Amino acid sequence: MNELLTAVSAAGPLAAGWSMHGVWLRRRLSAARHDPLSGLWTRDTFERRAVRTLARCPQVAVVLLDLDGFKAMNDQHGHAAGDAAIRSTAGALTEALDGHRGAVAARLGGDEFAAVVPLSTPMALPWLLNGLHGAVTAPFSHDGRDLTVGASIGAALSTDPTVAGAATLPVLLRMADEAMYAVKQTGGGWNYPAATAPSTTSTAGRRTGRPGTHTRQDEKGAA
Template sequence: MADQVRHEAGTLPGAQAMRLPADMLLVASVIFCAALFGIMTRPVGFLAAFWPANAVLLGLMIREPRLASFGGWIAAFAGYVAADLVTGGTLRMTLWLTAANLTEALTGYVLFRALAEDHRRMRWPQSIVVLFAVCCCAAAMSAFVGAGVSTAYFGRDFATSLELWFSTELANTTVMLPVMLAAPRLADIRLPRRIDLSAQGLRRATPAIALAASILLGSLIGGPGSFAFPVPALLWCAVSYSLFATASLTLCFTIWGMVIITGAFADLPADTDLVAWGKSIRLALALIALAPLAVASINANRNQLLKRLKDMVEHDEMTGALTRATFLERSERHLSQDGTAAVLMLDIDRFKSVNDRHGHAAGDVALVAFAAAVRAALRPGDLFGRLGGEEFAVFLPRATQAEAQALAGRIRRAVEERPVDIGDGSRLTITVSIGLALQATIARPSLDALLATADAALYQAKAGGRNRVETAA
């Protein structure tokens, strides 16, 4: 109840008001830094070669809806304006550019909010196509607002400015937004304690190494087709890494491609149409980026389906315990590796009377409650399986006698203390009898011998009055 009160208190208007200044500061700071990075990529006479700020803002608003308040958008406006003004931008041009940037982010936000959550997190195979369509719409809206900047300040006609703005923003958003949407929560990030230099670690790093090598090769050879050299390595990364890792590597590839384009301007013939040349390459980079992103999304969806199928095969549908075959297979593997182990045989006391008196539906509820109580008492790494009916087993790897007895007692108490609500307003109290066998007490330890010994101890616990733990001599 106290947790519920605290949770509800966190959603009160007063609590939201207290968090608003911090959220606004966060949004303003992030957008300021992202915009500053983009400004640093501006070649003379052009807009930014790579502008991540709009995609970063859109990703923030989608991932954290509380930021998409009126105050959050005002903070984003302040971040854009501050970054441009501190780098020497004029107020008129800054406000114009900021209006175009916010138009793109707002358009993308409205469209993404209309999509399913799985699309927003790119969990479906077609999500990349949907994302690309949203990016096209957002880039187009931004181009209509901002294209006049190139006309007013760089002397280009409106149609050319429109095409240039659209192609640039489409490339920026297509490669940056997937990184924002696929990024794990900060609490879920686990940094490795050391670099894995084993053969397995090096094999896992090979696709990324191949990508770096192909980028280096493209830089050395140069030419208009050099940006396509890393494509095979990108696809290799897509089938080897997570969607977030693939999106991050694709982003690195695209930034490199943008740098190559910008750096090549000085080497082109004087009569080259730099705007048309750059526009074409940026669109090509955006379309190339779709391939590894789509492959990674499909691969992630396939892996998720395989994991779900594996869980269905390996776990009992009702109780969530391991199936008999899976429990025996995993226990055999642990037994061959660990020096000590213990097995518990568990049987719900008088379970048949529960079915007879209250019906099989109540018996199913009792089984689910029993399994939940047992799982809550186990240690990480312990195996819990359903052998059949109301009979379950627990395998305790590396458990001493004292540890096994303490855990068995904890399970017995947890089951007894958890009332079972059978749905008609009444509650049942169930108990469990447990037989314990230790690997060290068996002359020729095997899983079959451990289970048989634990089963014999279980019958002793039943004969001794039930709701007790009996350790095999």
């Protein structure tokens, strides 16, 4: 009996050590999956979760959000103000998705964000986008002053008849990207074309015309 108690006592610190190591590993994994500035999911984790949401939910909105005037804010008020804008946007996005079970949001990089949101009806999408735009563009406090940024938001629905049978995450992201780009050209806001398919060509998997893309015709012209 004494030998058993001795063995248990000796194993106690070892078990505690493994337990602490497990906690440390879980925290490291969680940190790797979250963007450190916004607290939202990173792109890879977002895409995995978004695919599962699309598979499980009959009607899903895919949303892309890009801040307007972000560079000017950084130039005028410093990068700390830009960081505050990113955190404020993440908070607004999280709050807007509250109550939408299965919704997933991410910061894709820079000042670009994405979300997949299960909806009960298509009529809920304009309300979601309008509320999100209002929340993101509302003043936020930084260094004793109120600052604002603009936002361009595009969305696509998995039940859109133009993508019936092909509503994969890449297709819906492309459609949301086009909708976002179109509204950005008019000065910002939100845009959901109710029945559109991707209308522009793709270059390296991105909408042709985005920075860093070019078409074969461009190559010929530059030759």
